[in-house]
Amino acid sequence: MRKLQQILLPWLLISVFLIILFQLYQGQNEEYTDQREDVGAATELHPTVEEKKNKLIEQAVTKDIHVVITDDVRSFERQEELYQQGRATDGEIVTYAQGGESYHNYGLAIDYALENKNGELIWDIHYDGNNNNQSDWFEVANIAKNLGFEWGGDWEGFKDYPHLQITFGLSIEQLQRGIRPKPAQE
Template sequence: MLTLDQVNSKSAARLGGLHPALLAAANVLIQRCYVRGIPIVITQGLRTIAEQNALYALGRTKKGAIVTNARGGSSFHNYGLAIDFALLLPDGRNISWDMSRDGDGDKLADWQEVVQEAKKLGLEWGGDWTSFKDYSHFQMAFGLTIQELKAGRRPAADQVKKALKRINGGEDEVNKDVEISITLNGVKLTAGVLDNGTTYVPVRALAEALGAKVTYDPASKTVNVVTV
């Protein structure tokens, strides 16, 4: 099983340049999905104008399928206010955009579970758009339009403060939770989180390392740990 550290490392290179509130949301989203048994990877974050124009050219002046209707400067990615994601497969190397995949076996599509967690954090989902749907896309627009962003407007301080409170459970600080290592007989097993004196750790990683079997009953929302 992949550890939280391993999952985090897959997205680290694509989180640079994001707006601080979106960065906080992306990190929490990765963690919450991991706890639900759904590792994800951020495949796109900040995108330059040149990179945006190159994507826009696909299916138009370059071979390929059309993937965006936004020219350079017309995407929230260009302002560090958007991310794209995919499902990280158990081998830790390959990713999937299969929206029907149920890797955690709870009879709910993993993709929709990720969307649920993202919306709890205040992220807008491209799958809700009425024209060009972008199912892997999340953004935090703060009510701003592309035209306003082009004109130099940016999220107001009170908007950012409110967003961070929602993301961090009522706290203003970014990354308040302290990530810790969980070891078994001196060997690192997985990563956990220390928050206000309480340690949170993925139950499956810990239980299976101790020889127990873990199952999840989606009907009763119960995690069952059975010792062998």
């Protein structure tokens, strides 16, 4: 009996230690919420992303740049339609993310374009509508990055110049499992 206790006691202590570590780890991730019962697409932008989107538009106006948000939250179905573009349907490839694989699906991303003085949308990344010898597109990207957005134009592979996202340190896999950033506390 004593030999059995000598074998079991260390394993019992290790198990208790691991359980305590797991509980401590879970308590330190209070900025995230586990919504495993609802792992579908978001229906609106995360409040922090919404707030920073509005600041982006306001700050761009001070530089005489007019930003238009062309896309924000997307359903899984809409994301899949965009993924099929240039593959199964006509058009150029615009995304490499299938439905459920985009930060747009979780309310954490926006796309933008510029609007000229005639009200036309501008997709030219070299456009300088405020005539300061700088690309308006890159000026907006810099404002966005200063607000905490990640810009798709900085990506190594596929450059997604209209794309801005705030991931809160969450991967697509975590979002697919239902882990979400909590709204900012007021």
